[in-house]
Amino acid sequence: MAREYPKRPTLKAVADRAGVSLATVDRVLNQRSNVNQHTRERVLTAMAALSGNIGHTAAVPFSRAEKTLHYGFVMESGIAFIQSIQTAIAQAENSLTGLNVRLHSYTMPPIFNLPAFLQLLRxxxxxxxxxxxxxxxxxxxxxxxxxxxxxxxxxxxxTNDLSDIAHLGYVGVNHVSAGRTAGHFMGHYIGDREGEIVLVVSAPFRSQYERELGFRRILREEFPNLTIRESLNNCDRDEESYQNLSELFRNGIKPLGVYNLAGGNVGVAKAIEEAGWTGDIVFIGHELNADSYTLLANKQAHVIIDQDLQTETMTAVCTLLHHHGVVHQAPSLVPATPIITIRENIGMQTQPGSTPLFFRM
Incomplete structure (x- = not known):
């Protein structure tokens, strides 16, 4: 028999789930001001999860799987990013207690090898x-x-879609929008100065293609004073970020900004700091984790563009659960809006590693 989520959660339950104060929950539910949009969404999502409403609207019944379902996360990316996803996986599995579902991780070594990855997939x-x-x-x-x-x-x-495959769908942010957002902030931080921007990339991830597309387009449309000099490949590693940028700086090149589309933010910040240019070069990156949180706090990065890995991970699992008839309503797979974090609002965000899981079944 299908089971319904419990109704009418208490304010304390919502506050505990969202990781915020009772006062914050009260401000959100009564539509008062002075609440960060990301915090507001966390409270509404927590309310939805406790009330049985995904998307804050429809009740979502579920059933216990008749047999144990095993879902595998097959991942190859930067070390820090994979660690963030693994944290989200552990929290998701904890919330699936009683549904007869097991989650497993399959990861590649830091150096990508195509035959080995295909074997891992199989x-x-x-x-x-x-x-x-x-x-x-x-x-x-x-x-x-x-x-x-x-x-x-x-x-x-x-988090990263693939072309030409017959999958159930993609769960993640709109990366073109993320790239345009990075370009917007880059242009406004730099102002009217004319100069170059250095892009830091890694592997041929579709997310990075789309970020670069959005970034280049908004610079072309709105900030013709800025040109992109070149792309440096960092293999999602701090060491490569540091070495490649340091070499560029030693050759007498001082860009107005660095946009890191990949991992390796600490290496970027280290190269800028050793050149004595912290604060002079606008640095925008992705992935809010413990390291990038510290970079923002220490004024070593200007903007970090993030995504809600916990909600995305749970949505991906729920998509498979819907396919297998455990969740009776398909989750929405509309790409999410990127999350923008700057030094001035990091106090309104939950520090990475402590964010609560939004869905509990």
């Missing part, structure tokens, strides 16, 4: 009832994914 497919992927674009990966899907294993892409 292994995960053989051991699970569904897969959630975080990986780069590659024709061989797309072919392998489609073969796995044709064999009856449903797949969802998390």
């Amino acid at each position: 292994q995960a497919a053989a051991e699970n009832d569904g897969l959630i992927l975080v990986c780069r674009e590659d024709p061989a990966i797309a072919a392998c994914v489609n073969q796995i899907i044709s064999e009856g294993i449903p797949i969802v892409c998390l």
Whole structure:
């Protein structure tokens, strides 16, 4: 029999779930001002989860799986980003207690190897009832994914979509919007000065393609005083970020800004600091974690563009659960809005590692 979420949660329950004060919950529910938008969304989502309303509207019944369902997260990305996802996976599994669902992680070593990754994909497919992927674009990966899907294993892409695959869908942010947001802040921080911007990239992730597309387009449309000099590849590693930027700086090049589309934010900040240019070079990056949080607090980064990994991870799992008839209403897969964090609002954000899980079933 389908079970309904409990109704009418107390303010304290909502506050505990969202990780905020009772006063904040009261301000949100009574539509008062002085509440950060991200905090407001956390409170509303916590209220929805406790009330049984995804999207704050419709009740979502669920059933316990008749057999144990195993879902595998197959991931290759920067070390810090994978650690953040693994934290979200652990919290998601904790909230699935009683539904007869198990979550498993499959990760690559820091140095990517295509044959090894394809083997990892096939292994995960053989051991699970569904897969959630975080990986780069590659024709061989797309072919392998489609073969796995044709064999009856449903797949969802998390944080980074793949082209030309028959998956259930993509869960993550609108990365073109994220890139345009980065360009907007870059242009406004720099002002009327004319000069160059350095892009730092890593692997051929679709998310990075889309970020760069949005960034280049808004610079072209609104900030013609800024040009992009070149892209430096950092392999999502701090060491490469530091070495490549330091070499560029030693060659006498001082850009007005650095936009890191990938991981490795600490290495970028270290290179800028050792050159003596902290504060002079506008630094915008992605992924709010313990390291980037510190960079913002210490004025070593200007803007960090983030995404809600916990909600996204749970949405990806719920998409598979809906496919298997456990969740009776399909989650919305509309790409989310990027989360913007600057030094002036980090006190309104929950420090990475302590954010509560938004959905509890």
